Amino acid sequence: MDEFNDNEIARLLRLKRYEQPPPGYFENFLHEFHRRQRDELLRQPLWRICWERAHDFMFRLDVRSLASYPAAVAAVLVCAAVISLKIYQEPQASNVALQSPSALSEAANSDGEWTLASPVATRIFRTQPLRSLDQSAQTHTRGRGIPPRYVLDSVPVSYVSSFRF
Amino acid sequence: MGFSFVAVPLFYAQEPTAITLSQQVKDLFRRMANAVVKIHGVDEHCEIAGTGFFIDPTGTLYTAYTVGGEADNFTIEFNGKKYPARQLLADIRSGTAILKIDAVTPALPIGKSEELEVATPVVSIGYPLDLPKTPSFGMVAGFDRKYLGRYFSTTHLRLNLPTQRGEAGAPLLNMKGEVVGIVVSSLENNSSCYAVPIEVAEKIRSDFVRFGEARHGWVGINVSEAPAPVEGSRAEMTEIMEATPAANSGVKPGDILLQVGRTKVTQPEDVLDASFYITAGDTVPITVVRDGKKLTFNVQAEIHPASERRPLIASPTINRAIPLKLDSEGRRTP
Numbered sequence: 001m002d003e004f005n006d007n008e009i010a011r012l013l014r015l016k017r018y019e020q021p022p023p024g025y026f027e028n029f030l031h032e033f034h035r036r037q038r039d040e041l042l043r044q045p046l047w048r049i050c051w052e053r054a055h056d057f058m059f060r061l062d063v064r065s066l067a068s069y070p071a072a073v074a075a076v077l078v079c080a081a082v083i084s085l086k087i088y089q090e091p092q093a094s095n096v097a098l099q100s101p102s103a104l105s106e107a108a109n110s111d112g113e114w115t116l117a118s119p120v121a122t123r124i125f126r127t128q129p130l131r132s133l134d135q136s137a138q139t140h141t142r143g144r145g146i147p148p149r150y151v152l153d154s155v156p157v158s159y160v161s162s163f164r165f
Numbered sequence: 166m167g168f169s170f171v172a173v174p175l176f177y178a179q180e181p182t183a184i185t186l187s188q189q190v191k192d193l194f195r196r197m198a199n200a201v202v203k204i205h206g207v208d209e210h211c212e213i214a215g216t217g218f219f220i221d222p223t224g225t226l227y228t229a230y231t232v233g234g235e236a237d238n239f240t241i242e243f244n245g246k247k248y249p250a251r252q253l254l255a256d257i258r259s260g261t262a263i264l265k266i267d268a269v270t271p272a273l274p275i276g277k278s279e280e281l282e283v284a285t286p287v288v289s290i291g292y293p294l295d296l297p298k299t300p301s302f303g304m305v306a307g308f309d310r311k312y313l314g315r316y317f318s319t320t321h322l323r324l325n326l327p328t329q330r331g332e333a334g335a336p337l338l339n340m341k342g343e344v345v346g347i348v349v350s351s352l353e354n355n356s357s358c359y360a361v362p363i364e365v366a367e368k369i370r371s372d373f374v375r376f377g378e379a380r381h382g383w384v385g386i387n388v389s390e391a392p393a394p395v396e397g398s399r400a401e402m403t404e405i406m407e408a409t410p411a412a413n414s415g416v417k418p419g420d421i422l423l424q425v426g427r428t429k430v431t432q433p434e435d436v437l438d439a440s441f442y443i444t445a446g447d448t449v450p451i452t453v454v455r456d457g458k459k460l461t462f463n464v465q466a467e468i469h470p471a472s473e474r475r476p477l478i479a480s481p482t483i484n485r486a487i488p489l490k491l492d493s494e495g496r497r498t499p
Contacts, residue, residue: 148212150331165440
């Protein structure tokens, strides 16, 4: 800028006052502008072209204001998937009847007195079977089609309530 | 250097021991598994399945009370065939039952549980769930008289031996292949279990042979802990019940109990094992201390009041009482 002072600039402007573009210049101006713009664009790598187009598109639609909704929906879907997986992976309760040993740990006597008495209702000491043959015959077909109960109780069956002999 | 000289021979010595042990278990399973059978039955709720084992060549088998006690319509899987079985006896006090099939069968030899000690290796063979015959290896963990605050009717063997449902009634074998117990229940996480000593089942079988039923006897004496030991015993007789064999035998409240039969008593808990093997009708010598003097009274046991009702089934031809004196063999009280 130092080599041009105001006088020189004024002189150049006076010289250019009478210059005219060639005929058809303005009619062809827009076409020529687009052609040069495409030439400039094709010199860039493809990824940059895509990026710039996407960038322009996003700004044109103002996607930033809409971006929170899909993110929220995605988060809800992920949580639901995790919870449902956890529920379905829990083991199912066994259908085999077992005596609960925890019941045996109940206090034997509410007065706190030490006793040999059974803390829970226990089986009655007896040596004969519970049912007669007539009664047992009625149950013979009851178990058909059902998996058997594989026997191994969690507590022994034989207890005494006192040191008596 | 000293450590390495010691450690290296130890390492090589352990390896053959483990191989030998494994070989013993394999051999035992191969020899004994044929006498172990799967038992099917029907109880009041559903079909049940457990394990049992033959004890004589005529098809008599032992199992747990929970398998053979309260069910019926028994079927035994043996040698690939199914045999109908009948219940000879079921006894909840011992936790055992005796079944029988009509066939010629192999039989497991009966051992002595009194030879067991803590950490003695043992093997059981059972039918877990719907799986085939399976051996389990473990060791004796203890001899318990009570569990979760309740007293057993007699000492039970606690075993560090993994068990599964379906293995109730499985035989507990020592490393000689003799039955020393019957698996009756599992513990918390199925890594341990309880077994009754085989003598318990043998007592019941002896009763069955003599009387056709289990005959638990008693004499009618209550025992509690004495404030101070006398002659090494803290078992004090606190009550002599009326209208019982003990009432007119001469024993008195305040006597310190020293011996029942051949079983020495040092604390009230010892009465459990001493009394379990009393059979109604037998004469039981009871030794006490009174005023510093040792006295022995012979008392004829009566049938235990809780087992006075007669069995509804099992009416064999052998049903005659053969009274014995209880002075031949002592019972183990670990």
